[in-house]
Amino acid sequence: xxxxxxVAKQFTEFYYNxxxxxxxxxxxxxxxxxxxxxxxxxxxxxxxxVEKLTSLPFKQVKHQVATLDAQPSVDGAILILVTGALLVxxxxxxxxxxxxxQLRPDGGSYYIFNDIxxxxxx
Amino acid sequence: xxxxxxVAKQFTEFYYNxxxxxxxxxxxxxxxxxxxxxxxxxxxxxxxxVEKLTSLPFKQVKHQVATLDAQPSVDGAILILVTGALLVxxxxxxxxxxxxxQLRPDGGSYYIFNDIxxxxxx
Numbered sequence: 001x002x003x004x005x006x007v008a009k010q011f012t013e014f015y016y017n018x019x020x021x022x023x024x025x026x027x028x029x030x031x032x033x034x035x036x037x038x039x040x041x042x043x044x045x046x047x048x049x050v051e052k053l054t055s056l057p058f059k060q061v062k063h064q065v066a067t068l069d070a071q072p073s074v075d076g077a078i079l080i081l082v083t084g085a086l087l088v089x090x091x092x093x094x095x096x097x098x099x100x101x102q103l104r105p106d107g108g109s110y111y112i113f114n115d116i117x118x119x120x121x122x
Numbered sequence: 123x124x125x126x127x128x129v130a131k132q133f134t135e136f137y138y139n140x141x142x143x144x145x146x147x148x149x150x151x152x153x154x155x156x157x158x159x160x161x162x163x164x165x166x167x168x169x170x171x172v173e174k175l176t177s178l179p180f181k182q183v184k185h186q187v188a189t190l191d192a193q194p195s196v197d198g199a200i201l202i203l204v205t206g207a208l209l210v211x212x213x214x215x216x217x218x219x220x221x222x223x224q225l226r227p228d229g230g231s232y233y234i235f236n237d238i239x240x241x242x243x244x
Contacts, residue, residue: 037191037203069159069238073224074196081159081222081238096244098220100203102195114193116203121188122218122244 004078007110008070011103012082015112016063023053023061029112036115049115058088076105077113083120096120126200129232130192133225134204137234138185145175145183151234158237171237180210198227199235205242218242 018025030036030046036053043052065084073079080101085094102114140147152158152168158175165174187206195201202223207216224236 035193037193040189040191042193066243067162067240069162069240071157071159071164071236071238073236074199074226077196079201079222079224079236079238081220081240083220083240083242096218096242098203098205098240098242100201100222102201102224104196114195114201116191116193116201118189118191118203118205118220120205120218120220120242120244122242 004072005070007103008068008078008080011078011101011110012065012068012080015101016065019053020062024050026050026053030115031106031111031113034112034115036117038115038117039119060089062087064094073102078103078110096122126194127192129200129225130190130202133200133223133232134187134190134202137223138187141175142184146172148172148175152237153228153233153235156234156237158239160239161241182211184209186216195224200225200232218244 027046027050030049032045035044036049038052043049063084063086065082067083069081071079082099085096087094097119100116101112103110104113149168149172152171154167156168157166158171160174165171185206185208187204189205191203193201204221207218209216219241222238223234225232226235
């Protein structure tokens with residue numbers, strides 16, 4: 001199995017590219033037991049999570065990852081903390097955010113088990 | 123077992139109070155298999171973690187939690203994302219930070235398995 005740092009970097013890059021290009025396609029990264037807490041609102045399961053993400057009130061979005069730290073977790077899982085900024089639509093000022101993912105192994109690949117997203121106001 | 127939200131709140135309050143009062147006492151919250159990534163430097167095991175925390179270059183510190191989000195994790199573990207600010211020594215400007223904890227159950231209580239701390243620069 002690949003190094004957890006490499007998995008974390010590859011996953012994060014893939015996730016935000018997919019999010020920024022077409023977030024309706026993110027369903028493949030979640031499962032029935034996945035959880036998302038987005039700005040303190042919680043949803044569970046791939047369909048509900050993708051419905052939440054696609055209903056966010058912006059059309060264009062661009063995530064810029066500033067830092068990424070990863071640790072191995074329970075039973076081959078991987079914990080990731082991302083800090084970064086995002087730009088939406090015509091807004092010129094990026095918003096800072098922090099996001100935690102816990103990836104769990106699933107037949108040679110990984111899916112998102114935990115996902116907590118939070119805007120950070122300085 | 124208590125609700126994961128309650129555990130997360132109680133743990134976080136206890137942790138930062140202990141940190142701010144006397145961080146040499148934090149060893150009781152970590153175990154041999156615990157991991158800390160502090161500003162991207164990683165250490166493992168309670169003694170190394172507490173050595174890292176106590177060697178940080180400030181005497182006085184005050185954490186102020188702004189937001190706390192928690193989710194249940196694998197095998198009764200609890201994942202917590204904290205965003206907040208900290209003030210050190212005579213510095214007047216708080217520094218923003220984000221911190222992830224994964225708590226694992228251990229005989230009726232919990233210990234810190236994963237701990238990732240990151241300053242956030244806006």
